[in-house]
Amino acid sequence: MIEYKRHLVTAALPYANGPLHVGHLCGAYLPADIYVRFQRLMGKDIILICGSDEHGAAITMRAIKENKTPQEIIDTYHELFVKTFKGIGISFDYYHRTSDPLHHKTSQDFFMNLYNKGEFKEIESEQYYDVKSQQFLADRYIVGTCPKCGNENAYGDQCENCGSSLSPTELINPKSVLSGDAPELRKTKHWYLPLDTYESWLRPWLEQGILDGKEHHDPSSWKNHVLGQCKSWIDGGLQPRAMTRDLDWGVDVPHEIPGSKGKKLYVWLDAPIGYISSTIQWAKENNKDWKSYWQDPESELIHFIGKDNIVFHCIIFPAILKAHGQYNLPSNVPANQFMNLEGNKISTSRNWAVWVHEYLEDLPGMEDSLRYYLIKNMPEQKDSEFTWKTFQEAHNNELVNNLSNFIHRVLSLTHKYYKGKIPDFDPDESFEGVSGDELGGFHDAELIYLFDQIHELNQHLREYDFRSALKSLMDISTAGNQLLQNNEPWKIQKSNPETVEVVMNLSLHYVVALSIAMKPFLPFTSDKLQKMLNLPLLKENGELLDALDKIAEGEFLIAAGHQINEAEYLFSRIDDALIQKQIDKLHKPMEKENTASAEPNPDSKYHPVKETISYDDFAKIDLRTAKILTAEKVAKADKLLKLELDLGFEKRTVVSGIAQHYAPEEIIGKQVIILANLAPRPLKGIESNGMILMAEDAEGKLNFVQADEISKLGSIVK
Numbered sequence: 057m058i059e060y061k062r063h064l065v066t067a068a069l070p071y072a073n074g075p076l077h078v079g080h081l082c083g084a085y086l087p088a089d090i091y092v093r094f095q096r097l098m099g100k101d102i103i104l105i106c107g108s109d110e111h112g113a114a115i116t117m118r119a120i121k122e123n124k125t126p127q128e129i130i131d132t133y134h135e136l137f138v139k140t141f142k143g144i145g146i147s148f149d150y151y152h153r154t155s156d157p158l159h160h161k162t163s164q165d166f167f168m169n170l171y172n173k174g175e176f177k178e179i180e181s182e183q184y185y186d187v188k189s190q191q192f193l194a195d196r197y198i199v200g201t202c203p204k205c206g207n208e209n210a211y212g213d214q215c216e217n218c219g220s221s222l223s224p225t226e227l228i229n230p231k232s233v234l235s236g237d238a239p240e241l242r243k244t245k246h247w248y249l250p251l252d253t254y255e256s257w258l259r260p261w262l263e264q265g266i267l268d269g270k271e272h273h274d275p276s277s278w279k280n281h282v283l284g285q286c287k288s289w290i291d292g293g294l295q296p297r298a299m300t301r302d303l304d305w306g307v308d309v310p311h312e313i314p315g316s317k318g319k320k321l322y323v324w325l326d327a328p329i330g331y332i333s334s335t336i337q338w339a340k341e342n343n344k345d346w347k348s349y350w351q352d353p354e355s356e357l358i359h360f361i362g363k364d365n366i367v368f369h370c371i372i373f374p375a376i377l378k379a380h381g382q383y384n385l386p387s388n389v390p391a392n393q394f395m396n397l398e399g400n401k402i403s404t405s406r407n408w409a410v411w412v413h414e415y416l417e418d419l420p421g422m423e424d425s426l427r428y429y430l431i432k433n434m435p436e437q438k439d440s441e442f443t444w445k446t447f448q449e450a451h452n453n454e455l456v457n458n459l460s461n462f463i464h465r466v467l468s469l470t471h472k473y474y475k476g477k478i479p480d481f482d483p484d485e486s487f488e489g490v491s492g493d494e495l496g497g498f499h500d501a502e503l504i505y506l507f508d509q510i511h512e513l514n515q516h517l518r519e520y521d522f523r524s525a526l527k528s529l530m531d532i533s534t535a536g537n538q539l540l541q542n543n544e545p546w547k548i549q550k551s552n553p554e555t556v557e558v559v560m561n562l563s564l565h566y567v568v569a570l571s572i573a574m575k576p577f578l579p580f581t582s583d584k585l586q587k588m589l590n591l592p593l594l595k596e597n598g599e600l601l602d603a604l605d606k607i608a609e610g611e612f613l614i615a616a617g618h619q620i621n622e623a624e625y626l627f628s629r630i631d632d633a634l635i636q637k638q639i640d641k642l643h644k645p646m647e648k649e650n651t652a653s654a655e656p657n658p659d660s661k662y663h664p665v666k667e668t669i670s671y672d673d674f675a676k677i678d679l680r681t682a683k684i685l686t687a688e689k690v691a692k693a694d695k696l697l698k699l700e701l702d703l704g705f706e707k708r709t710v711v712s713g714i715a716q717h718y719a720p721e722e723i724i725g726k727q728v729i730i731l732a733n734l735a736p737r738p739l740k741g742i743e744s745n746g747m748i749l750m751a752e753d754a755e756g757k758l759n760f761v762q763a764d765e766i767s768k769l770g771s772i773v774k
């Protein structure tokens with residue numbers, strides 16, 4: 057294994073258009089946090105860098121939907137991220153944001169560097185343009201019918217119904233989200249990174265860990281699914297990738313470049329450079345040299361991410377760094393898979409998620425219980441599953457019955473036998489325990505066990521195996537419990553106080569070792585325990601390394617005679633009611649959704665009343681009186697009639713699903729009410745502009761909602 061002088065660890069920049077859920081947390085942030093905290097405790101020079109990703113079309117889309125400015129959207133989520141990460145104990149050395157001017161400058165300088173070196177290819181292509189809003193449309197700004205599954209609301213880059221990845225020109229009946237109009241293709245010029253010409257170094261770098269003819273990293277330490285994804289990308293043939301976009305929200309392409317007007321940096325160019333600008337800001341505020349972390353070959357770079365970001369961190373960002381020439385490439389990208397929730401994929405749009413900020417509000421003081429459960433179920437090699445029942449079991453069986461009970465027993469016995477002072481014993485003398493084991497002597501099996509166990513834990517972490525590392529930690533507590541059980545000090549305290557002193561001293565060593573080694577996993581609990589032990593809080597500054605040295609040298613981890621504070625339970629049981637409340641909360645929005653769109657209840661003569669809406673919601677609806685001028689059947693559609701309507705101020709075509717209830721000739725001349733501001737949609741190749749109101753009973757029989765004969769056409773209905 058290559059030994060590095062310093063380590064730079066990044067966690068995926070969260071995208072500032074929605075809150076964080078448990079899947080995000082165990083995907084990138086928890087593993088990065090545990091890894092870095094542990095290495096700090098081992099005295100390593102290591103920093104954890106992150107920040108909010110605040111550019112790209114999805115932010116402006118959200119702003120349009122919520123009738124807010126993009127700035128309001130990113131401010132809201134940036135603040136929520138900062139609060140949530142702090143609340144759950146993610147120990148970033150710096151958390152920055154990509155809307156910061158320093159980041160704009162850093163990424164523009166980077167782009168300029170590549171531009172001046174001639175790394176980019178200028179390529180002209182045809183792209184959809186919205187004439188009414190006078191702008192080119194990013195993929196997300198175009199919706200249309202998916203060519204694969206027929207979903208009418210597929211995006212220009214992806215169909216969320218069938219999961220196909222698409223390009224805008226594949227959509228049937230494409231429409232601009234901004235104006236609702238059909239966009240037209242226009243020519244536009246962009247700067248491309250010729251990924252196809254990088255295959256000659258990317259392949260040996262990824263497959264053999266060799267860069268520029270030298271050993272760069274050990275490829276066998278990379279996860280199989282990460283390498284697999286990279287390999288399939290390269291095998292599929294790398295294509296030049298545009299590093300700029302026609303967008304109105306993002307980092308400007310440097311203005312000194314001809315043709316840069318209206319162009320922004322591609323969000324996957326600017327976002328990972330966010331790691332660099334965040335490091336620069338950290339260095340500024342801490343009087344450090346950021347370049348040594350990014351550019352000194354003796355520094356290691358590790359990216360913690362979720363599996364959806366693999367190609368960007370293993371191919372595109374390394375290509376950008378290599379094209380620049382002065383930056384290190386990652387030695388590992390330990391991406392995790394996804395976490396599912398109660399049998400379903402986590403879904404933001406369906407609100408099927410455990411939101412971290414809500415957890416912190418609903419279960420205050422239980423940060424470490426969530427951390428513990430997520431580490432235990434971390435989706436390291438394959439997708440994993442969150443259920444509230446198994447969360448409760450892990451908490452009650454492992455944190456309460458094992459860890460908390462062991463520690464409480466040791467500390468309360470210390471108070472009972474020694475008034476809270478650490479008992480002394482002669483390390484060179486041997487004692488026979490009740491079970492017949494030999495105890496005492498500082499190279500006692502018990503202390504060697506502790507030493508080995510912490511080394512094993514370290515080894516698991518270096519292999520990014522967080523589940524096994526957590527198990528090594530909990531094994532210390534299990535072994536401590538056994539030490540007490542085997543020797544039963546409460547039975548021999550009167551008859552054999554000298555042996556009890558040894559047992560208690562060793563047990564206290566287990567507790568102290570646990571309090572240090574648990575810090576990366578359960579930082580809040582470690583702090584509580586350090587206070588109970590009347591020891592200073594850990595600064596994560598080599599304390600574990602010191603402890604290991606002490607054990608190796610045969611020194612006490614905690615001095616004999618040291619006075620500890622009162623014993624308290626670190627965890628208490630979670631009852632069923634608390635868990636049920638969370639399960640109910642999770643299912644609530646789903647039930648609402650199901651009722652709203654429910655089929656009529658067969659036992660009822662009426663449809664159930666839908667969810668309550670505000671007056672503002674109602675006021676958005678524009679209902680008008682209109683008259684049917686013509687009606688005809690639509691070819692190859694036995695339910696549809698094509699109607700020509702007179703609204704007084706204009707005439708419109710509406711396609712209506714009433715052909716099985718009315719013949720065309722019997723409805724001509726009828727006065728009706730139409731929903732006039734419904735987004736246009738194509739039906740059997742005819743664009744329908746509005747919807748006629750019909751009354752439908754529980755049996756599905758339709759009747760017109762008729763306007764009074766004397767009302768003027770085009771009148772507002774309210």
Ligand SMILES: [Zn+2]
Pocket residue numbers: 202203204205206207210215216217218219220
């Ligand atoms: Zn589809």
